[in-house]
Structure formats: structure tokens, C-alpha cells
Amino acid sequence: MNQKKSIVKPSPISGFLEFMPEIQLHYDGLLSELRKLFSSHGFVPIDTPVVERLEILAAKGGDVDKEIYTITRARANDDDNSDASVALRYDLTVPLARYVAQHFNNIAFPFKRFHIGSCFRGERPQDGRYRQFTQADIDIINPDNVSLSFDADIPLIVNSALQIIGIDNYVFRISNRKILSGYLEGLNIENLQAATRILDKIDKIGRHGVISALQDELQLDTQKAEQVVKIASISCADLSFVDQVLELGVTNGTLEKGLEELKYVMERLQTSSQNSGRFVVDLSITRGFDYYTGTVYEVKWNDYPHLGSIAAGGRYEDLAGSYIRKSLPGVGMSVGLSRIYGKLVQSGAIAIKKKTPTDVLIAWEDSIDEKSLHTLGEKLRAKNINTEVYFKSDKIQKQLSYANKKAIRYVVFPSLNEVKDLESEEQYVFDIETFKVST
Amino acid sequence: MNQKKSIVKPSPISGFLEFMPEIQLHYDGLLSELRKLFSSHGFVPIDTPVVERLEILAAKGGDVDKEIYTITRARANDDDNSDASVALRYDLTVPLARYVAQHFNNIAFPFKRFHIGSCFRGERPQDGRYRQFTQADIDIINPDNVSLSFDADIPLIVNSALQIIGIDNYVFRISNRKILSGYLEGLNIENLQAATRILDKIDKIGRHGVISALQDELQLDTQKAEQVVKIASISCADLSFVDQVLELGVTNGTLEKGLEELKYVMERLQTSSQNSGRFVVDLSITRGFDYYTGTVYEVKWNDYPHLGSIAAGGRYEDLAGSYIRKSLPGVGMSVGLSRIYGKLVQSGAIAIKKKTPTDVLIAWEDSIDEKSLHTLGEKLRAKNINTEVYFKSDKIQKQLSYANKKAIRYVVFPSLNEVKDLESEEQYVFDIETFKVST
16 A cells, blocks of 8 residues: 655754654653652642744843744744744753743742753763753742752752752762952952852863963962862862861951851751762852852763763852843752653663553453443543553454563453462452452 | 933733743643643654744645744854745644654554644734634544544544633534535536535535535536535434435445444443543544545534534544555544633633642741751652742731732741641641641
């Protein structure tokens, strides 16, 4: 019937993830666990359209700007440009800001929301970077001020999320932007922004590279440059960072406030049952000079350092300043779900045999009327047992081979009142009242 | 801090749905129930990128073609047109066909999949029509042939889905394309396609309109035209359609096959525990002449007839003929989730007071150290009780008012070892071992 048809061979589109059904089944299970986790802490879900107005998305400028996808009707009439002004979102923070501003009067604050959704960037695809990818974000927003207590909650919840996703070899690097800016202020560095930008490169260009850059670009003398870089070298898994900073001998109000805040957050993380040595103070991290104003977080996956951060975030003072004349501070983190899960799939860490969620297959036996087979199926489903009725009159051997192929564990033979466990190869009396699926 | 900033007032983008958090919480609960339902019948989830190659999407032609959104980088370099060829999907059937063809060798057949996902159409927004909307599709595909048993399973599962969504006043109109084409063949009508297209308008132009059109456009004599229209008038909730068709006196092999198939499907639907009189034979429905080849389904919501169908589908013989030289028949239905749920929200049928999933708020009491509050929170969450710890030192009245505002039912006072039920206003001893959340 397909003679003479032209055949288009379907192939993957670069930069877009797609899973086989058995992997998707596993992934959906994770998403459901993540939703439960976030709900268990009182976060509500939101979901926004995947498009936002282009003017809003493009306001950020810089690199992201070039990566924004606009949507256009392939064959729009010339007089209809109603879509011209919208584009696909590149993160879930811009939609959050717009959402909070737009629905401000109907939101119950503090607004604790989670959002698991697709984002889009026209990046050159590479390992761990996709053109469509899923982020899981949690944020807490409150007009005027947000309790510091939430700064400790956020990384604890994200840590639980990463545990659910099933990775272990990662570290939270935590700092507080006030420490760095207070310290630089205390040293009378004039161009805070430039100094921070240079310090942010310490991972790439090293301590000496930073010192040279500070000397060249900011005309600091050697002693001053060395003093600046000292703060960025402080890293510890306990509260000793406070003394280490004080020993540098700089006094500044913002610095002290930052130390106090970070000390509170680290105390909470250390006394939590989740304390596992992976919450580490690292005063070199900055995470965006303009946006974050307090605690900052960055999670690296030691197994795949080239992926960059797999989760990140922090505290900000002005979420929605472009939309609303209110101060809307918040604190949150974003987890790069596609980046993490895509790597787990790619590396073979997720390998699943079960090609269906079905627990029980009811064999089709010609001696039993079809209605009874389906009634039995309905009864099993009512007991939360995923059940298929075999779909036609067929040899028992073929029916068993269908169950094997999809790794369905139990086959019920209604005429015999028996069930076969394909894993143990045992066959025994089937009693619907007492039957249980082994896990 | 926001002085002198220009403010962009955020407003909804026409044709794109967005819910308040408490509605989204309810909707997400439904989605989770739907996933459980589909899984309980052995369907696996798939999720595909929201884009497909434009050549694949545009192959269908016609109206849909004009509504396809392509994506373009807002500021692409001239030499990089790697995105130029992809567009947003307008349904979940094209992605299914491409997916099955692409992953053919790794799929376990019969392939029973469900897909809940966003689709995009550049339509003029109107009641029940969105530019981004969510469909829930179930399909069963098997190379060469698909058991007729599935033709009865599909509407039963979709009926369960509609029950979960919470609507009741709807009817499944069911037919079999073979009946109509066999009947027209038996009457020696030459232009089957034109005759079917005219008959499909019976809802709009009525019986007389159809007869006139058949006379005018196909040059049928009055008697023939009247004979043609008779088949489209047959509608019943039982098996009497068989006799009604036979009484028309047309004999044709395809017609008989269609009657036999539809009889089997209706028998299964009638003997199901779900039989509720809403499965109705209606021989006037056609659902796309080229695509469907057997059973066809169309669900109308009597409360909102102007919405058109809220679920529809049928049996097709050639899912992926453009991609693969195999016959890939299947049967499936698509549920218009956004259309239905959007209307429920709009009409006020879904009104929720609870602004959070939280069951228990642990009061912040200065006499209790913060660590103990959080440890208690972790213990309650471990018992599947959604719990928030209040976030700062505050007057008890303010803490109770927070719980009231978000409709959190229980407030625990750790210093007193007591819990207050805000619904019953009772306060009693809090014992974490025995504490339960009333539902």
C-alpha cells in the first residue's frame, strides 16, 4: 500500500531530548516524586504559557538575548502580526516575575511556588546543553522582606530533590554576596562590578591570573590585589569561614551582615538531618553581580564538572521591578533537570527492562467469555493493580511471550483460577481477594 | 528603589491559558490521576520535543498548515539557519507517527502509549480555542494489524478519563467508516469523498440541506439522494442499528464488515460496568475521510455544544506511511484537556479555597530552638503529612492568620504539645505517632 510514496526518514533534531517509553516512565515517576517533595514543604505549582512577550524576554540583554526564539506563523496573512511580539521563554524566572506582578492581588504571600517546565534557547547544542530543556524551580517571594529562614530551606529541599533524581557525588557551594561586596567596599575598591567579574574567573584563570587581572584592569598595587583575592580563597565545610574572614582585618557593616547571614544558613544546614558534608562555603562564587544580593548557591556534579552547574540560585531583592512599583524580594533555586537526567540516561546509569507499567496480564482463553475477562480486569484495576487483558484469541505461548517481551510479571489464567509468576516461574491459585503484586 | 523605572504592565497574552496556583494544584492532581488511569491499562508515557521538522508538519496541508508556528532566533547570525526548518507541533499524532517510525526497532508492540502535552496553533483565539493547548492522547499501534478488542477499550478508558476530569453531561457518538463507504458503494455512488463531505454537514444544514446538496453537487436523483441520507439518520443507544441498516436493503461486503465491527464494539461498551447510555451509535459521523478507516468516535459536551468535540478519534490503517515502508495501523482518541478544563475554570465549576497543599503549620515559638522545629517538620513529612515551619519569630495571632489565609488546617504548638484544628476550632494533645490529617 505504500508503493511509490516518497519516504522521509525520521531522525532526531539536534538539541532536543527524546526518551524511549521505559525511560519516560521512569522520568515521569521522578517528576511525580519531585512534585510530592515540593508540595510536602508547602510549595504550590504554577505553570505558565511557554511564550512571553518579546519585549519582556529581551529586556535582559546580553548573550541570552541572541538565543531567544520568536514564533511566527509559517503562512500568516500580511495584515495579521498578532504573534510577532511573543517568544519562547528561556528560563522560569522571567515568567515568575511577570506572574507575580500580574496576579499580585490574588496571590497569598509568602508565595512559595514550584515550576517544572520547558525552556528554550537557540544555543549551539553540546553535551548537557539543549535547545529545549526542563528546569525545576522553587522560589519564595514576599513583598518588602523575606525571612532568612527560607535561605536555609531552599538548599535542603533542592538536596532532597537531587537525592530523588538519584545522584550523589555533588557539592553545594554557598556564599553570600554581601560578604564579597562588603569586603571590597572595606578595601576601598572603587569598581566593585569589575573586581567581582574578575574574581568570578578564579576557577578558570587561578589565583595568580586574578591578581594580574586586578593589577592590569583596576590599577591595584600588588598588595591590594593580593588582599582582594584572599577572600575568594576561603572555602570550608563548617563555620570557620567567619574567623578566616575576620582575620583578613577588613571591617565593614555589609561584610558583617553577610557573615551573620551565611553563619545562620550554614548552622541550619549543618544541624539538619541532611547534613552530609556537601554544603560547603565558597566565598569565590558570585552568581550574577546585579541580580543576587544575599545568599548564593551553586551545585556542581563532580562526576561531570564540564556540565557547569546543575542547580543554582540565591536571594534577590527586586524580582519584578520592571512590572510593579513594589519591592518583591525572594530566594530560590533552579535545578537543571534535563542536564542531569539526560546525562544519567546517556551514561547508562538508567537502564530499565520493564517496557510497560502493567503488573498483570489476563490470558485470553476461548472457554471464557470476553466480558468476564474485562470484568476481571476492571476488578484488578480497582485494587490498584495495573492490568491488561490480552487482546485476541491466540496460543498461550504467544500470550506468554507478549508478557515476557514487556516484562509483565504475572499472567492470570481465568479458566484454571491460577496465576503464573514469570519471574519465579511458579504457578499458583489465583484469588483476587488476596492477590498481591510483589515489589 | 524603583524610582524612575519604566513600568511594563503585565497582561495576559490572548489565546494562552494560565491558572492561579490553587487551580493549578487541582489540575496537576487530575493529570496525575489521568497518568495513573492510562498506566493501569498498560499504556506507557511518551514525551516528544514540542518541535518537529516543518516539512513533516506541513505535509498535511489545508487549514492546519496556515496555523503552524515556526521558531526563529530573534537575532540569529545570517549564516546559521539551523532552526529554520522546525516548527511547533499542532497535534500529538504527527509526533507519534514520527516517533514510532524513528524508534521502530526499539518499541515493544502492540505499542500502547499515552501522551499528555502542549500543542500550538496560530488560530484566532475564541471560546475553547487556544494557541497553546494540552491534549491527552491514547493510541495503540501494531504492525500489520490491530485487534478489534482495542476499539472497545479506547472509549472505555476515555470515558474513565472524562469522569476523572469531572464532567458528566456528554455523549460518545460512535460509528464505523466502513458502514458509510460500503453503503455508498452499494448504492453505486461514484464520488464517495464528495458524498461523505456533504453528509458530514448534516448537523449544520439538516436532512433537507444534505439532500439538496447531493442533488446539486453529485447530480443524484431525488430517490437516490433520499436513500443516501437515510443511513446518516440512524442513531441508537443499542444494537438496533444493525437491523435499521439492513432494512435499507443495500448489500455490500464492506458494509457488512463495518456492521459486524461496530456491533462487537457496542456489545463490549454495553456490557461494561461503565455502560451509562452515553455510548451512542450515530452513523452520520465521519471524522476525516482519508485518515480513519474503521471505528470513529466523537464526544460532545451537551453543556457546551458550541465547543465542538471535546474528545475524538478512531481507527486508522496507515499511521506513518510517509516515514516507513510498513503498514502501521492503530486506534486511538485524543482528549481536549485545555478545552474542557479551561471551560470548567471559566464557568466557576472549579472553585478552590485552599491556597497551598500544606496540612500542618508548626508555630514558631521563641521558647523552642529552631532546630527542633525543623526536626519536627521533617518527621511529619516522613509520615506523608505536608508541613511548613512558620518562618520567623512572630505573634501567634499573625501565625494563625497565615494559616487561615492559606487554609492550612492544623497548627502545632510544640511548647504545649498541642495542635489546633482551625476547621473545628478544637485544640488537643499533639502526638506525632497517632496524629492524622482528616480528609
